[in-house]
Amino acid sequence: MGYSQDGLSCPIPHALPARITMQHGGGGRAMQRLIRDLFARHLDNGALQASRDAACLVLAAGRIAFSTDSFVVRPVEFPGGDVGSLAVHGTVNDLAMAGATPKYLSAGFILEEGLPLEVLDRVVRSMREAADRAGVSVVTGDTKVIERVHGDGLIINTSGIGSIDHRLELGPGAVRAGDAILVNGDLGRHGIAVMAARERLEFEPPVVSDSAPLAAVVADLLSAGIRIRGMRDCTRGGLAAALNEIAGDAGLTFEVDERAIPVSEQVRGACEILGLNPFHVACEGRFLAVVAEDDADRALRILESHAVSATHPAAIGRVLPRGTVPVQLRSAIGVTRVLEQPSGEQLPRIC
Amino acid sequence: MGYSQDGLSCPIPHALPARITMQHGGGGRAMQRLIRDLFARHLDNGALQASRDAACLVLAAGRIAFSTDSFVVRPVEFPGGDVGSLAVHGTVNDLAMAGATPKYLSAGFILEEGLPLEVLDRVVRSMREAADRAGVSVVTGDTKVIERVHGDGLIINTSGIGSIDHRLELGPGAVRAGDAILVNGDLGRHGIAVMAARERLEFEPPVVSDSAPLAAVVADLLSAGIRIRGMRDCTRGGLAAALNEIAGDAGLTFEVDERAIPVSEQVRGACEILGLNPFHVACEGRFLAVVAEDDADRALRILESHAVSATHPAAIGRVLPRGTVPVQLRSAIGVTRVLEQPSGEQLPRIC
Numbered sequence: 156m157g158y159s160q161d162g163l164s165c166p167i168p169h170a171l172p173a174r175i176t177m178q179h180g181g182g183g184r185a186m187q188r189l190i191r192d193l194f195a196r197h198l199d200n201g202a203l204q205a206s207r208d209a210a211c212l213v214l215a216a217g218r219i220a221f222s223t224d225s226f227v228v229r230p231v232e233f234p235g236g237d238v239g240s241l242a243v244h245g246t247v248n249d250l251a252m253a254g255a256t257p258k259y260l261s262a263g264f265i266l267e268e269g270l271p272l273e274v275l276d277r278v279v280r281s282m283r284e285a286a287d288r289a290g291v292s293v294v295t296g297d298t299k300v301i302e303r304v305h306g307d308g309l310i311i312n313t314s315g316i317g318s319i320d321h322r323l324e325l326g327p328g329a330v331r332a333g334d335a336i337l338v339n340g341d342l343g344r345h346g347i348a349v350m351a352a353r354e355r356l357e358f359e360p361p362v363v364s365d366s367a368p369l370a371a372v373v374a375d376l377l378s379a380g381i382r383i384r385g386m387r388d389c390t391r392g393g394l395a396a397a398l399n400e401i402a403g404d405a406g407l408t409f410e411v412d413e414r415a416i417p418v419s420e421q422v423r424g425a426c427e428i429l430g431l432n433p434f435h436v437a438c439e440g441r442f443l444a445v446v447a448e449d450d451a452d453r454a455l456r457i458l459e460s461h462a463v464s465a466t467h468p469a470a471i472g473r474v475l476p477r478g479t480v481p482v483q484l485r486s487a488i489g490v491t492r493v494l495e496q497p498s499g500e501q502l503p504r505i506c
Numbered sequence: 507m508g509y510s511q512d513g514l515s516c517p518i519p520h521a522l523p524a525r526i527t528m529q530h531g532g533g534g535r536a537m538q539r540l541i542r543d544l545f546a547r548h549l550d551n552g553a554l555q556a557s558r559d560a561a562c563l564v565l566a567a568g569r570i571a572f573s574t575d576s577f578v579v580r581p582v583e584f585p586g587g588d589v590g591s592l593a594v595h596g597t598v599n600d601l602a603m604a605g606a607t608p609k610y611l612s613a614g615f616i617l618e619e620g621l622p623l624e625v626l627d628r629v630v631r632s633m634r635e636a637a638d639r640a641g642v643s644v645v646t647g648d649t650k651v652i653e654r655v656h657g658d659g660l661i662i663n664t665s666g667i668g669s670i671d672h673r674l675e676l677g678p679g680a681v682r683a684g685d686a687i688l689v690n691g692d693l694g695r696h697g698i699a700v701m702a703a704r705e706r707l708e709f710e711p712p713v714v715s716d717s718a719p720l721a722a723v724v725a726d727l728l729s730a731g732i733r734i735r736g737m738r739d740c741t742r743g744g745l746a747a748a749l750n751e752i753a754g755d756a757g758l759t760f761e762v763d764e765r766a767i768p769v770s771e772q773v774r775g776a777c778e779i780l781g782l783n784p785f786h787v788a789c790e791g792r793f794l795a796v797v798a799e800d801d802a803d804r805a806l807r808i809l810e811s812h813a814v815s816a817t818h819p820a821a822i823g824r825v826l827p828r829g830t831v832p833v834q835l836r837s838a839i840g841v842t843r844v845l846e847q848p849s850g851e852q853l854p855r856i857c
Contacts (some may be wrong), residue, residue, distance in 0.1 A: 178850030180578075182742025185850045208739065209573035209604035216684030222560035223612035223665055224648045227531075246642045253560035261574035261599070263663045265616070297575045297663075306653055313650075314574055314665035319562060384756060388559065391533025437533070453559075499529030499536045506653075 180300030220255035235364030239282030255317030269306025313496035327404030339464035346436035365441030382447035411472030531651030571606035586715030590633030606668030620657025678755030686802035689813035697787035718791030733798035753832035762823030
């Protein structure tokens with residue numbers, strides 16, 4: 156069914172021109188070919204195939220989570236990932252943090268004129284692989300082209316729908332004094348991996364991004380009945396932002412132990428060279444979970460059972476009654492200082 | 507509840523700095539303030555307030571539509587709208603074209619360093635007003651900052667969820683020979699309005715964008731039992747792209763009558779000056795509906811009853827059995843020629 160609208164219906168990738176042009180965003184034949192030969196080929200699934208303006212989906216009744224995130228990372232490919240897998244993980248993780256099971260993603264591609272088609276091809280393939288691993292489908296999409304700046308830019312917005320199948324009320328209102336504060340692994344690898352790729356810094360061995368989907372481990376925590384009070388992924392602003400946001404919203408004080416916070420020697424060294432605070436560096440596969448004190452050990456064992464959190468899950472602190480600041484950091488020698496919300500951007504364009 | 511995390515909790519808009527900086531995308535205090543003092547202030551609603559990573563929503567069981575679109579328009583403000591209202595209308599209309607009732611939107615803002623805050627403030631306010639008029643809520647959002655190019659860029663991705671409450675199967679498979687082809691108004695005003703604003707062309711009177719929400723008129727067509735076979739909004743690639751896509755997918759031939767296609771004198775004149783084909787120019791409040799022949803008159807009366815389609819709704823042609831081309835245009839003197847899918851982009855960055 157359907158006409159060959161251009162006299163050429165050859166779906167061979169090498170029939171694509173080598174770089175993105177303004178024509179690819181124009182709604183005409185060039186865009187149709189790009190969608191058919193690249194996006195549809197890699198992301199192929201029934202809902203996407205059937206969708207022109209919108210995907211039609213069937214959902215069971217109940218609570219859903221809905222989230223959106225745009226991913227602006229330079230370079231678009233880095234050790235341990237690329238903007239395609241990152242865009243899947245980021246939105247899957249936002250849904251997981253709301254206690255939802257991620258189901259469907261949209262993908263809005265904003266392509267810079269001059270972007271090599273082979274880069275786009277790799278990124279979209281990586282996106283599909285990440286979606287498969289995370290158990291979600293990309294069901295609807297859009298493509299726009301913006302004028303050339305460096306000729307290598309590729310921004311992806313993903314929005315996601317997840318189903319909420321439990322009855323827990325997660326959120327700052329549920330946090331109480333005495334709760335334990337956990338992280339699922341060592342911090343800062345994503346930000347340092349991207350920065351190193353951008354600045355052509357060589358670490359030996361290379362720092363590899365922690366970008367990964369968190370939905371499966373969160374689902375296991377929930378189904379094991381861990382009393383999770385709140386979760387936050389440590390993305391922009393890193394651990395410091397995640398701690399400050401939950402503590403600030405809860406109106407309580409979080410105390411964390413500097414020695415207990417896992418940071419690899421490599422990331423620590425890179426941060427010293429670059430003048431960065433590792434607690435401010437973005438991750439894309441790390442999250443903070445505030446859980447009932449009595450459930451902390453059991454939660455750590457569940458974290459250890461998943462590859463994404465097997466290496467260095469840790470209990471890093473506890474919730475105190477409201478003090479004078481949202482987050483305090485206890486140092487190795489027992490001195491307590493404020494761990495502030497980062498003021499702005501330490502590492503631009505890494506997530 | 508909550509700390510004042512920066513010692514300054516003054517929500518007065520003039521406390522905002524005058525332009526967007528990279529700090530506003532960093533996940534720290536500058537971003538928190540932007541979210542609180544601008545996005546949350548204008549878009550305020552319960553779901554958005556409660557959402558950090560994702561909005562939690564309750565949906566009735568059944569079919570939903572899910573759609574995404576990124577809006578890249580230069581200038582961001584133009585006669586009859588701006589990128590904020592456009593981003594609401596575009597996704598609301600994509601959902602409406604799928605026969606869905608739009609409910610929830612996400613908003614992903616990609617801000618160019620240097621963007622004046624007052625422009626962002628106007629655009630977000632306009633977005634809220636458009637959402638209110640269209641009966642949707644912006645329930646979750648994200649903000650990123652990209653490096654300066656012209657210092658005036660603002661891209662908005664909106665994704666949307668709508669509920670499908672009818673049992674019609676819309677789509678190219680439902681189209682049959684004999685069906686009538688309708689449009690809801692005169693074509694090309696949006697593209698010409700944006701182009702005129704960009705190139706500082708003055709038309710007297712000015713050409714005003716047709717950007718508008720189509721969900722209410724589509725809902726009326728559906729509830730009146732009009733046998734709609736398929737709908738497509740005439741956005742990128744204009745009427746020609748919409749006709750070619752439906753006809754191509756259906757594997758039938760659409761014949762349209764050039765004299766019946768409504769185009770204002772102004773748009774016709776502007777297209778002549780600019781060397782454009784008005785059937786290729788994007789609209790954001792115009793759609794093509796293929797309906798059962800017997801329902802065409804009743805459908806036109808419903809179109810006339812809505813402001814968005816009151817002026818020049820028209821039956822422009824009919825569906826023929828499969829011929830040699832997807833779309834043929836019958837001219838004033840009775841000559842038939844091919845109306846091709848546009849090849850690329852006639853008017854960049856207008857939607």
